[in-house]
Amino acid sequence: MAAGFDPSGRLPDVFTNAGTSSFTQFLSQAAPELLPxxxxxxxxxxxxxAPHATTIVAITAAEGVIMAGDRRATMGNMIASRDIEKVHPADEYSLVGIAGTAGVGIELMRLFQVELEHYEKIEGAMLSLDGKANRLAAMIRGNLGAAMQGLAVVPLFAGYDLSANDPARAGRIFSYDVTGGPYEERGYDAIGSGSIFANAALKKRFRAGLSIEEATRLAVEALYDAADDDTATGGPDLTRRIFPVVMTATAEGTHRLTDDETAAIANAVVSARMENPGG
Amino acid sequence: MAMQFYTNIDQIMRDRSELARKGISRGRSAVALTYTGGVLFVAENLSSSLHKISEIYDRIGFAAVGRYNEFENLRRAGVRMADLNGLSYDRRDVTGLALANAYAQTLGAIFSDQQKPFEVEICVAEVGATPADDQIYRLAYDGSVNDEPGFMAMGGQAEAIANVLKGAHKSDMSLADAVKLAVKALSSVGGEGGAARTIAANQLEVAILDRARRGRTFRRLTGKVLTDLLNGNGAAATSSSPAKPADTEAADTAADSKDTPKPPAKGPDKPTSSAGSADLE
Known part of the structure; x- marks a missing residue:
């Protein structure tokens, strides 16, 4: 670590400077090689x-917001992973899902998690939801050079806005492009290779004020539709019992549905599709 | 350039120590002690926003007395170091010992190299799986480190306060008993003619590292939870078995009732939702 470079053994000045509350800004001075x-x-x-991570969907609900991602990562025509996890908590009240180059995406997501926690510890207060979205935008912008050479990462960010006046609008979704963003989405959004199909499915089925259960079912349906038409998106794998990752962000914080819960939802979706393959 | 006169190194160090000790003894004190459910920090602090106690990492807390600007500087450095190591390696690889060592080196270097030493005393505590695994390090202004046996006091009249703790501290105390003991110790000094005094709940800063929680264990105890603990009303909630963190639930309710965003209520087995410790484990 950088501390080893000071002959006196004390932490280098970059650690003790008053400077910034941002972890990435600190890293750019203390250990720039850790920035993607x-x-x-x-x-x-x-x-x-490198493997590519694929489809993520996010849907706002009356109590907050949910985010779900399929489990497939691909390299060209190969399936690189059947059980990659692409939806993660960013902090206590927000979620981040990654599509694009998996390795860079995971690194970016870890860095973003530390960024939010670091700010919270240094300042003693959480960033606003918009502040978090803007921080993520800046981090994606920093990856633009790599994105132009094919290592693009495009996340989806969703969270529960603690300062929202109307609790029904507290669940918010932000999407990005490779040059940053963020673009706030109304109601729902999908990213990744299967996003066209997932978005089309959501467009027909989404309405404002869904319950968390309804939104969860809708998300799994949308992922099923994406997997139906996109080879890079994985559907529910009933034989290996690999199901989408579903997370919620509400006033109670973030929560990941257990494997049994997602299995039940995925089984229900699959059996409904047995009757009517188009959903 | 001013003429440099020879001064005995002994004399310089003595002067610096005296300056630091004087500065520290003017301030209010803080204590840290283990109890059955974790590690408790209690500091006397009139401000509710300028904290003497804070979170460094998942299982590591920080408490300090002395000059605010100086220990705040150290606290930020600690958070930065912990987050950097946690990102480079893994969250489990961030330890209280490494942090105590870095602080010791830093304080030692400042003490010997700078005109003015830091007028601070700090405590780095790490909560373990059992009270015996808890580590409490006390760092003085000159960089000396002490591994404290389950409890420590720092600040003005630290010795008298530590003596009160020494007599009554047990590692299997409940949270309510631990808070009462800490407050009793802090208020045992500083009254008229060296007598005991009372410290109101709003002059206390109280936080715990909760052993039963996964991920980030640091919580502040404020408002009704704290007054209940001090008045003994919290005994029912906190004297239950060590495995059941009833006090944590109570603390959550209080945190939610405040306007400031606080971490949400969580059960003991619910993984933390920060920095990937839970789902990347």
Whole structure:
């Protein structure tokens, strides 16, 4: 660690400077090699080097917001992973899902989690939901160079806004592009290779004020539709018992549905599709 | 340039120590002690926003007395170091000992190299799986470290306060008993003619590292939860078996009732939702 460079053994000045409350800004001085956007890449496309994570959907509900992701990662026509987890809590009240280059995405997501926690510990208060969304936008922008060489990461961010006046509008979703963003979405959004199909499914079925249970079912249905038409999106794997990851963010904080709960929902969706494959 | 006169190093160090001790003894004190459900910090603090006690990492807490700007500087450095190590390695690899060592080196270097030493005393505590695994380190202004046996006091008249703790501290105390003991110890000094005094709940800063929680264990105890604990009303909630963190639930309710955003209520087995400790484990 950087502390080893000071002959007196004390923590270097960059640790004790009053400076910033942002962990990424601190890293850019203390350990820039840990920031994803700071690495020089050789010329040429790196797109086929690493697995790609695929479809994520987020839906607002009356009590907050839910986010679900399928479990597949692909490399070209190969399935790189059947059980990757792409939806994670960003902090106590927000969720982040990653699509794009899996390795860079996971690194970015970990960094974002530390960023939010770090600010909270240094300042003694949480960032606002918009503040969190903007921080994530800045981090994606930092990855633009790599994105242009094929290592793009596009997350989906959703959270429960503690300062919302109307509790029914406290669940909020932000989407991004490779140059940053953020774009606030109304009601629902999907990202990743299967997003066209998931968005089309959600467009027909979404309405404002869904309960968390209804929104969860809708999300799993949308992922099923995405997997139906997109080879890079994995459907519920009944034989291996691998089901989508579903997380909620409400006034009680974030919560991940247990495997049994998601299994029950996925089984219900699959058996309904046995009767009517189009949903 | 001013003429440099020879001064005995002994004399310089003595002067610096005296300055630091004087500064520290002017301030109010703080204590840290283990109890059955975790580690308790109690500090006398008139401000509700300028904290003397804070969270460093999942299972590590920080308490300090002395000059605010100086220990705040150290606290930030600690949070940065812990977060950097947690990101580079894993959350489980961030330890209280590493942090205590870094603080010791830093305080020691400042004491010997700088004109003015830091007028602070700090405590780094890490909560373990059992009270015997808890670690409480006390760091003085000159960088000396002490591994304290289950309890520590720092600040003005720390020795007298520590003596009160020494007589009554047991590692299997309930939270209510631990809070009462801590407050009794803090208020045993500073009254008229060295007598005991009373400290109101709003002059106390109280926080715990909750052994039963996964992920981030640090919680502040404020408002009704704290007054209940002090008045003995919390005994029913807190004297239950160590495995059941009833006091935690109570603390959550209080946190929710305040306007400021606080971590939400959580059961003991619910993983933390921060920094991927839960789902990346």
């Amino acid at each position: 956007g700071r690495r020089p890449l050789p010329p040429g496309s790196a797109a086929s080097l």
